[in-house]
Amino acid sequence: MLPEQAKRELIAILGDADFKDDPQSLVTHSYDGTAMQQALPDAVVYPRDTAQVSAVMKVLNKHRIPLVTRGSGTNLCGGTVPVNGGVVMVMHRMNRILEIDLENLTAVVQPGLNTKQFSAHVESLGLFYPPDPSSMAVSTIGGNIAENSGGLRGLKYGTTKDYVIGLEAVLASGDIIRTGGKLMKDVAGYDLTKLLVGSEGTLAIITEATLKLIPPPKAKKTMLAMYADLYDAARTVSKIIENRIIPATLEFLDNPTIRVVDDFAKLGLPLDMEAILLIEQDGEPETVERDIARIEEICRGENAARISVAATPEEANKLLAARRSAFTALARLRPTTILEDATVPRSKIADMVLEINRIARKYGVNICTFGHAGDGNLHPTATTDARDLDEVHRVEEAFAEIFEAAIALGGTITGEHGVGIVKAPFLEWKVGAAGIEVMKGIKAAFDPHNLLNPGKMFAKQTRKRVVIHHG
Amino acid sequence: MANPQLAAKLKITLDEDQLTNCMRCGFCLPACPTFRETGIEAESPRGRIALMKAVADGLMDPDEAFEEQMYHCLGCRACEPACPADVKYGRLLEQARDAIEDHTRSHRLWVKGVRRLVFKELFPKQGRMRLAGKALRFYQKSGLQRVARTTGILKLLPKQLADMEKILPEASGQGVIERIGGRHPAKGERIATVGLFRGCLMDTLFAETNVHTVELLTEAGFEVVIPRTQNCCGALHAHSGELDDARELARRNVRAFKEAGVDYIVSNAGGCGALLAEYDHLLHDDPACREDAAWFAGRVKDVSDILFRLGRLPSFGDPAAPGGPVRITYQDSCHLRNVMRSSDAPRQLLRRVSGAEFVEMHEADRCCGSAGIYNLTQPEMADQILEHKMEHANATRAHYLLTSNPGCLLQMKLGVERYGDGGGMKVAHIADFLHERMKKGD
Numbered sequence: 001m002l003p004e005q006a007k008r009e010l011i012a013i014l015g016d017a018d019f020k021d022d023p024q025s026l027v028t029h030s031y032d033g034t035a036m037q038q039a040l041p042d043a044v045v046y047p048r049d050t051a052q053v054s055a056v057m058k059v060l061n062k063h064r065i066p067l068v069t070r071g072s073g074t075n076l077c078g079g080t081v082p083v084n085g086g087v088v089m090v091m092h093r094m095n096r097i098l099e100i101d102l103e104n105l106t107a108v109v110q111p112g113l114n115t116k117q118f119s120a121h122v123e124s125l126g127l128f129y130p131p132d133p134s135s136m137a138v139s140t141i142g143g144n145i146a147e148n149s150g151g152l153r154g155l156k157y158g159t160t161k162d163y164v165i166g167l168e169a170v171l172a173s174g175d176i177i178r179t180g181g182k183l184m185k186d187v188a189g190y191d192l193t194k195l196l197v198g199s200e201g202t203l204a205i206i207t208e209a210t211l212k213l214i215p216p217p218k219a220k221k222t223m224l225a226m227y228a229d230l231y232d233a234a235r236t237v238s239k240i241i242e243n244r245i246i247p248a249t250l251e252f253l254d255n256p257t258i259r260v261v262d263d264f265a266k267l268g269l270p271l272d273m274e275a276i277l278l279i280e281q282d283g284e285p286e287t288v289e290r291d292i293a294r295i296e297e298i299c300r301g302e303n304a305a306r307i308s309v310a311a312t313p314e315e316a317n318k319l320l321a322a323r324r325s326a327f328t329a330l331a332r333l334r335p336t337t338i339l340e341d342a343t344v345p346r347s348k349i350a351d352m353v354l355e356i357n358r359i360a361r362k363y364g365v366n367i368c369t370f371g372h373a374g375d376g377n378l379h380p381t382a383t384t385d386a387r388d389l390d391e392v393h394r395v396e397e398a399f400a401e402i403f404e405a406a407i408a409l410g411g412t413i414t415g416e417h418g419v420g421i422v423k424a425p426f427l428e429w430k431v432g433a434a435g436i437e438v439m440k441g442i443k444a445a446f447d448p449h450n451l452l453n454p455g456k457m458f459a460k461q462t463r464k465r466v467v468i469h470h471g
Numbered sequence: 472m473a474n475p476q477l478a479a480k481l482k483i484t485l486d487e488d489q490l491t492n493c494m495r496c497g498f499c500l501p502a503c504p505t506f507r508e509t510g511i512e513a514e515s516p517r518g519r520i521a522l523m524k525a526v527a528d529g530l531m532d533p534d535e536a537f538e539e540q541m542y543h544c545l546g547c548r549a550c551e552p553a554c555p556a557d558v559k560y561g562r563l564l565e566q567a568r569d570a571i572e573d574h575t576r577s578h579r580l581w582v583k584g585v586r587r588l589v590f591k592e593l594f595p596k597q598g599r600m601r602l603a604g605k606a607l608r609f610y611q612k613s614g615l616q617r618v619a620r621t622t623g624i625l626k627l628l629p630k631q632l633a634d635m636e637k638i639l640p641e642a643s644g645q646g647v648i649e650r651i652g653g654r655h656p657a658k659g660e661r662i663a664t665v666g667l668f669r670g671c672l673m674d675t676l677f678a679e680t681n682v683h684t685v686e687l688l689t690e691a692g693f694e695v696v697i698p699r700t701q702n703c704c705g706a707l708h709a710h711s712g713e714l715d716d717a718r719e720l721a722r723r724n725v726r727a728f729k730e731a732g733v734d735y736i737v738s739n740a741g742g743c744g745a746l747l748a749e750y751d752h753l754l755h756d757d758p759a760c761r762e763d764a765a766w767f768a769g770r771v772k773d774v775s776d777i778l779f780r781l782g783r784l785p786s787f788g789d790p791a792a793p794g795g796p797v798r799i800t801y802q803d804s805c806h807l808r809n810v811m812r813s814s815d816a817p818r819q820l821l822r823r824v825s826g827a828e829f830v831e832m833h834e835a836d837r838c839c840g841s842a843g844i845y846n847l848t849q850p851e852m853a854d855q856i857l858e859h860k861m862e863h864a865n866a867t868r869a870h871y872l873l874t875s876n877p878g879c880l881l882q883m884k885l886g887v888e889r890y891g892d893g894g895g896m897k898v899a900h901i902a903d904f905l906h907e908r909m910k911k912g913d
Contacts, residue, residue, distance in 0.1 A: 024536050027525040028511075028518040033496045040530075046510075073512070074497045092510040114501070138497045328555040335491040337556070386491065 002042045002087070006063040010045060010087075013055045018046040018093070029088040032073035032080040033135070035338050036386050037421060041068065041082040048093045050168060050176060050207040057205065058174030060087060066454050069201040071112065071143030074135040076339055077420030079147060079200050083455035089205065091142050098208070100125060105213045106165070106182045111142025111206050128216035130157035133416075134327065142206050148198030150416035155374035156248045156282075157214075159416065161197040166210030169196060172447040182210055195442070200418050201453040203446040217282035220248070221292045222316035225304040226273045230254075233275035234350030236302040237373045240279075241346065243298060245291050249280035250374030251323045254353055257330070257368040257381075261322050264329035269322060273305065275353075277373065278323045280316075326370045327381075334366070334383040336392075340399055342406040343415030346376035355405040356380045363398040365391065377415035400463060403429065424459035477533045477574040481526050484566045490524045492558045493517065499550035499560075504838045505543055508855050513540055516550035516560050523567055538575055541567045543852065545845055546710050547805035547838035552812070561810070562752070568712030594671050594703040595720060604675035605644035612641075635847075638884040639676065646674040647681035648697050655685055655695040662692040662781060665772075666733035668724075668747060670740045671703045672877045683906035684739045684774050690911060691782030695737075698727040704738075706746035706806075707843050709753065721750050722760050725767045736767065739774040739902050741804025741876035742843065745811050747771040773807055774902055775875065779816040787908040789826035799824070800832045800869040801901070802860075802883055804876035808836055817875055817901055824908055832872075833863040841882030854889075857882060861890035868894065873901045 002010075002021065011019045021043040030040045042065075047053045060067050066086030073080050082088055091112035099108040105127065109118060115136040122129045132151035133139060139149070145167075150159040166180035180186055180193040196204055227233040237250060253261065253276045262269040269276070277299070281291045292309060299307050310316035331337045344352045353369055356378070360367040371379040380402055382395045403413040403426050413419075413426045428436050440458060443450075499516040500506050506515035513522065519540060525531040541564065548561045593599055610616050619636075647669050665688060669681050685695050701724050705717035724747070728736050738744035746753070748771040754764035778784060789797050801817055808814045814836065821829045840846055840856035864872055864886065872887075874880045883898045 022536060023531050023534065024513045024522060024540060027531050028513040028521050031495050031521060033494070035494060072497055072500060073495075090510075090512075116501075135497065138500050331494060331496075331556040335488065335494075335556075337494050 002065065003063055006059060006065060007043070009059045010043070010056060013052055013059070014045055014047065018048070020044045029070065029073075029090070030081070032070075032078065033076050034078040034081065034420070034422060035336050036392070037078040037081045039081050039083045040085065041088040042085050044088045044090060046090050046093045050170065053089070053170045053205055053207050054174045054176055056087075056089065057170050057172065060451060061173055061449065064449055064451065066451050067205070068453050069142070069146065069205050071140030071146075072114075072135075072138045074139050075143065075147050075418060075420065076341075077147075077200075077414070077418040078422050079418055079420035079453070079456060081421060083421060086451075086454075091140060094207065095140070097121060100127075100213075101182065104182045107211045107213055109141055109209055109211065111140060111145070111209065113141045115139045115141055115144055122213055123216065126216065127213040129163065129211065129213055131160045131163060141209060141211070145197050145206055145209055146199065146201050147418045148416070150372070150375070150377065152249045152251065152372065154372060154377070154416075155250055156246045161194060163212045164193060164197050164209055165212050167193050167196055167206055168208035169204035169206050171204050172449065172451050176207075177204070180210065184212075198418070200420060200456055202443060202457050203452065205452070217248070219285040219288045220280060220282040220316075221288045221310065222278070222280045222319050223292060223296065223307065223309040224319045224322070225277045225279065225299040226270060226306040227275045227277070227303065228273060228305050229303065230274045230353055231350045232303045233277055234347075234353075234373075236277060236299055236304070237349055238347045239298045239302060240295055241374070243294065245281075245294060247279050247291070247295065247374060248282045249278065250372070251278040252276070252349065252369075252371055252373035252378070253278075253322060253326060254357075254369040256366075257326055257370045258322075260333060260368055261325055261329045264332060265321060265325045267322055270306070276322060278319065323370070326368075330368055330381050330383055334385055336384045336386040338382045338384065338395060338399070339417075340380050340382075340402065341371070341377060341415045341417045342380060342402050342411060342413065343375065343377040344406055344409045344411030346374060348409040348411065349373055349376060349378070351409055352376075352378060352406060352411070355409075356402055359398050359401045359405065362401075363394040365395050365398050367398065375415065376411065400426070404465060419457050421456060424457055425461065425463035427457065427459065428462040429465060473532045474534070474574060477570060478526060478529075480570040480574055481523070481533055481567065484570045485523055485527050486559070486562060486566060487527065489559050489563050490520060490527060492556050493520045493524075494556055495521070496555060498555055499553050502549040502553040504545055504547060504549070504840075504856050505852060508852065508859075514543060516544075519544060520558070520560065520563060523563055533571075538571050541571060543849060545805075545838050545840070545842040545856075547842060548809040549805060549836065549838065551809055565709055565712070565714065568710070569714045570712070572712035591716075594707060595716065600671045600675050600703075601644055601646065604642045607639065607642035607675075608644055611639075634885055634888070635881070638881060638888055642676055643678045646678050647685065648699060650678060651682055651685065653697045653699060655689050657692050657694045658690050659692055659783065661694050662783070663734040664694040664696060664732070665735045665737045665777065666728045666731050667695055667697045668701065668704070668736055668738040668740075668743060669697060670738070670743050670877070673740050673743075677877055677880075677900065680739065680900045680903050684737075684902045687774065687778060687902060687906055687909065688737065688782075690785050690909060691778050693777070693782065696731050696733060698731040700727040700730075702727075704743040704746050705753075706742050709746055710843050714753075717746075718753055718757065721753050721764065722757070725750060725754070725760060725763045728767060729763050734770065735777060736771045737774055737777055738771065739875070739900070741773065741807030741811065742878055744771055744773050745806030748811055771811075773811055773813050773816070773875065775817040775820055776811075776813045779819050784820075784823070786910045787820075787824040787905055788910055789824055789908055796826055796828045797871065798830055798867065798869040799827050799871040799873060799904070800830050800864070800867045801835060801873050802832065802839060802864070802879055803836050804874065804879050805838050805842070807875050817873075820901070820905060821873065824905070827908075830867045830869060832867045832869075834860075835863075839879050839882045839886070841878040843878060846882055846885075853882075857886045858890050861886040864896065865890070865892040865894075869896060871904060872896055872898045873904050874898065875901055
């Protein structure tokens with residue numbers, strides 16, 4: 001429950017309709033896309049402009065009430081679960097495209113704008129906004145910025161951070177800052193724009209973003225390669241890059257995933273294959289043709305058992321079906337699906353997959369792995385049942401060991417999902433004690449009273465490291 | 472205000488597995504019409520499931536707002552094809568509503584009246600439907616309608632009912648059997664014997680459409696029988712929390728069609744067809760009927776689907792209109808699309824009509840707001856959805872808007888009446904449209 005006085009002040013700013021603290025609103029803002037995380041807020045607010053956001057924050061700062069900013073709540077790290085209660089601020093009412101600047105090729109948008117709607121609008125103007133997280137039909141640009149979302153096109157085009165060039169944000173004090181601008185170069189001081197991207201709502205509330213747009217590729221071609229040996233597939237990934245070809249998409253499915261996908265979608269995939277690579281190249285038509293032909297050659301050289309190159313967009317769609325249905329097929333296996341995103345240097349993909357399989361066997365849990373091979377960003381996905389506490393515990397142990405293995409291979413605990421609650425106990429493994437202290441210092445500079453998304457990023461206690469015995 | 476009886480009933484009724492299967496990914500949000508209209512999480516499938524789970528877990532009391540939220544859902548089930556985890560949202564909704572109907576303390580008075588009339592007195596009883604049809608026909612034909620319209624007495628009705636009065640087609644006391652009999656041989660070699668599910672609304676307000684459906688089927692090579700002992704499908708009951716009534720109606724239908732010895736059961740109303748196709752689930756806990764119900768559910772087909780996939784299609788041709796080819800478009804029936812998963816067959820049939828140009832309507836897969844009796848019980852939301860629907864319909868500049876379900880058909884007529892662009896768009900059932908253009912015996 002909020003203090004009566006704070007509630008009155010918030011209603012005075014927002015009006016009755018945009019402040020809610022009935023049980024229904026609290027329950028429906030107690031979760032996000034993360035399995036097994038739930039906590040009730042004390043109120044939910046729906047601001048309509050930056051001035052309201054700033055005024056609300058001033059009230060919360062005065063009363064020392066925490067705030068969690070939320071888009072569509074699709075994140076996978078518990079990033080928008082209000083673990084310390086307080087107010088959830090839903091950005092859906094601020095969902096307009098404010099400007100598309102065709103001279104500078106930039107867009108200015110509000111944070112509650114739906115990613116896919118934005119992407120489609122930009123494409124209708126003959127331009128391209130590449131970040132394409134799998135949740136883009138649901139997610140918001142603000143959420144993507146807060147989590148620095150990736151997607152299938154990350155390899156060639158980068159992730160959200162590469163397209164955010166300016167921000168307007170409200171600080172914990174309620175003050176409004178503007179960073180960057182329609183500028184392709186800007187070194188005036190620390191790069192606060194990039195600092196806020198991926199800060200998971202812990203530093204400021206993003207209220208407006210200036211995004212970079214690029215011309216769209218003219219042509220696209222898709223192919224699929226299947227391998228009886230995991231290392232052959234992994235070597236193909238390195239070889240393609242080594243040959244100075246950067247495909248638009250380079251996705252990977254392991255054998256357990258192939259089996260599950262085929263059982264679900266009846267695609268007739270060969271079940272004896274250890275790995276499938278899905279490869280897409282885009283660009284000028286001649287370049288695309290040349291690259292795909294060269295990639296095909298490389299695949300053959302690395303012992304691909306079967307290769308299909310799509311001749312038409314319909315055929316391309318068929319090839320994409322295996323990768324697209326991976327998540328759906330896995331989600332239907334068991335009630336609870338835990339999707340992780342351990343990431344390693346791309347030359348280490350095969351080693352990582354073998355480690356994941358070994359760890360899954362060790363803990364007796366079911367883990368399938370697919371993901372963005374070109375980025376070294378894998379999605380080991382555990383299918384389990386939240387009601388089976390013993391199994392869930394084993395899944396947690398297995399993931400702890402997977403994170404450790406990723407770090408040992410020069411990788412990271414999370415490539416694109418963020419830290420939030422679920423990775424917080426592991427953050428120190430990646431950044432070290434001194435790294436944590438620097439981050440805490442930054443947090444304190446922005447948010448001295450720890451009001452913005454408290455309980456995220458920094459764990460009360462770092463998890464004890466797992467020691468991996470090889471051999 | 473706590474309602475411990477309702478809380479206890481919900482804990483028993485709600486399928487725990489389905490509640491757990493929802494992983495809260497949110498992929499259903501953009502598919503949900505009420506979420507799109509309001510932008511409020513509680514008005515989304517993910518939100519509603521979270522509310523059900525919170526009640527089942529004892530985290531929340533099922534208060535009046537909870538009851539209202541369960542009825543704010545259209546039940547269009549567009550969330551189901553969008554769900555990666557295959558959560559059976561429709562079942563959870565039925566279970567929640569069933570519990571609410573047993574223990575509710577609310578419901579506005581006139582909603583209660585409408586529900587009682589519709590569920591207990593009218594739809595389960597084909598004779599009464601027929602009588603109501605006759606009464607409506609008398610009202611329309613005797614001059615009473617004219618008197619009522621000119622005196623302004625209709626203004627005393629809630630706006631939604633008054634508007635409905637305007638768009639109701641000419642009712643009939645004579646159903647399809649009374650008009651053409653109950654058995655019709657196939658033209659040419661018989662492909663299969665199909666039983667026509669005539670429907671309650673279809674057979675009183677759209678009996679002519681039923682006749683046309685029979686003629687389309689026989690022309691395409693199907694023998695058609697219309698079992699006399701069939702009754703209402705029970706969809707309105709099942710979707711409104713009257714599951715026991717729905718089961719009784721289902722048992723009688725299963726028996727009627729089993730005895731008729733048909734290969735398929737054909738429906739021309741998406742709303743009915745979808746429930747018929749789920750009789751296996753509805754009667755799953757009834758050992759005496761389970762097997763027959765599974766047989767029945769596996770043989771239900773929509774008329775477009777069976778014509779397109781199994782029939783010998785006659786050619787369909789539009790007499791060249793003076794203003795060039797006639798433009799046609801199609802509004803999906805939610806339950807035909809999302810539950811029976813048939814969206815291609817009606818479009819394929821319409822594309823075959825020579826002299827007609829098929830244009831796809833933007834978001835044709837979205838609910839029109841009719842949703843059973845939703846447009847009567849939730850008029851504000853239904854109207855908001857209809858207004859947006861008509862923006863897309865008007866943008867097609869179609870001469871004909873075709874549908875596959877009587878509820879959608881009436882709602883789209885209401886849409887043209889309220890929000891049409893004055894171009895005189897005609898709304899028709901796909902079977903009527905095709906029948907009118909069918910070239911027999913070639």
